[in-house]
Amino acid sequence: MARFQGSITALITPFKNGAVDEQGFQRFVEWQIDEGINGLVPVGTTGESPTLSHDEHKRVVELCIEAARRRVPVIAGTGSNSTDEAIDLTKHAEKAGADAALIVLPYYNKPTPEGQYLHFKAIHDATNLPIFIYNVPPRSAVDMSVETMARLAKLPRIVGVKDATADLARPIRTKLAIDKDFIMLSGEDGTALPFLAQGGVGCISVTSNVAPRLTAEMHKAWAEGDLKHAMKINERLMPVNDAMFCETSPGPVKYAASLLGRASDELRLPLAPISDASKQKVRAALTKAGLLN
Secondary structure, three states: OOOOOEEEEEOOOOEEOOEEOHHHHHHHHHHHHHOOOOEEEOOOOOOOHHHOOHHHHHHHHHHHHHHHOOOOOEEEEOOOOOHHHHHHHHHHHHHHOOOEEEEEOOOOOOOOHHHHHHHHHHHHHHOOOOEEEEEOHHHHOOOOOHHHHHHHHOOOOEEEEEEOOOOOOHHHHHHHHOOOOOEEEEOOHHHHHHHHHOOOOEEEEOHHHOOHHHHHHHHHHHHOOOHHHHHHHHHHHHHHHHHOOOOOOOHHHHHHHHHOOOOOOOOOOOOOOOOHHHHHHHHHHHHHOOOOO
16 A cells, blocks of 8 residues: 655646646646655545536546656545445546545535445445545534544545544544554644644645645654754744635635646636735745745
């Protein structure tokens, strides 16, 4: 199994005149790898998966795998609030050559803990990819309990979690409840470093779209025991972390990528261009972090 640790980018999906910018996306993936990123997640929340057609969704996964060329692991976003749809997307990612799948808790329909378990078990049993549970209560309106996660972790290919609860007690409680090497990845840039101290091994990051070298360096410093350097990078990046969520993501991070000349800031409705005030916040944060002159 590919190693899933360090800084892993929750990739934006660049658009051009309303369509997926395929060449631009693959250039972006190449730049990420050149900068030292440790892994890639296409078509998650940051990749605007809710507004991609199924064909576009599958194509972006294929483009990412093709561009990555096995140099870093690709964890394909394959979640849905329809179990059958999530199975279809996961089967496609497996066939395309993804290293793992990232599957969000079903949103809007708010399944019970039993429904959550049966949803993930059905996907697990229908496919052969390693699966990461994506627990993001602010977006899915449900929070998977430690108990349900521990139950799912008994299935052989449920290998880890992207934890976007921002609850820093959660990873150590999860670690204590699960009797296997369960991979815990933060889903919150602002708490990524303390998450490592609580048993995490990496972060699926929004900020790394615009600061891949720095985020990877922070995780490397932590792994090597250079806490002072890791903390220094964390402090440098904190204004960027905050600015990436000054409005609904991925609006701010797409604008930031456009300032760096890495992608268009084009979004799909119902996401609207960010306000002028937010643009000023993003520009100021990038400048302060030394990412923009």
